[in-house]
Amino acid sequence: MWKTLIISLFALGFIYEAAAYERSDAFIVRVFEKRIRVLSPKKYSDRKTSVIIENKTLVKGIYELTRKSGKRIKYISVRPGKFKAIELKLLSKNESFYFVPVSPPFQKVELIPGSRPYEIPPKG
Numbered sequence: 632m633w634k635t636l637i638i639s640l641f642a643l644g645f646i647y648e649a650a651a652y653e654r655s656d657a658f659i660v661r662v663f664e665k666r667i668r669v670l671s672p673k674k675y676s677d678r679k680t681s682v683i684i685e686n687k688t689l690v691k692g693i694y695e696l697t698r699k700s701g702k703r704i705k706y707i708s709v710r711p712g713k714f715k716a717i718e719l720k721l722l723s724k725n726e727s728f729y730f731v732p733v734s735p736p737f738q739k740v741e742l743i744p745g746s747r748p749y750e751i752p753p754k755g
Contacts, residue, residue, distance in 0.1 A: 657681035657716075658742050660730050662709075664688050667730070667737065667751045671744050678721050682730070682742065685714040695731040697739075704728070 659670040660682060672680065686692045686709040696704040696717060709715050719728065731739040740751050 657683055658728075658730075658744075659683045659685065660740070660742075661685045661687055662692055662694075662732065662737075665752075667732070667740055668748065669730075669740060669742065669750070670748045671742065671746050674744055679718055680721060680744075681716055681718050682728070683714055683716045684709055684730070686711055688735070690735060692732065693734040695733055697729045697731060698722075699727045699729065706733075 656672050657680060658672065661668045661670075662685065664687075682696060684692075684694060684707060689711050691711060692709045694707045694709065696707065696719070698704060704719065705717060707715055707717060728742045729739045730742055738751060743749075
């Protein structure tokens with residue numbers, strides 16, 4: 632009986648660990664050579680949020696943050712292996728932002744709060 636209980640507890644632990652995923656209080660955007668990985672907050676806090684951009688490439692990155700309307704918020708330059716943090720003021724709780732790699736060029740990425748970690752392009 633004890634063996635069954637111990638095995639059941641281990642199995643439940645593995646199931647719980649497999650269902651867990653990363654979470655953050657800010658958007659964390661990691662830029663790699665051939666992909667971008669985004670870790671998003673569960674929800675926006677108050678009237679602001681932060682975006683942390685990590686450049687994991689070997690070249691200087693120039694990026695742009697924009698609102699969904701297309702209005703540019705800020706240009707950011709990040710040296711190889713470094714990071715920068717930007718604080719964004721929200722106009723509404725439903726507002727969305729885009730992270731746009733300018734150099735090296737890549738497709739723009741929507742920053743979606745409350746989502747699981749995602750990659751552009753996805754692994755596969």
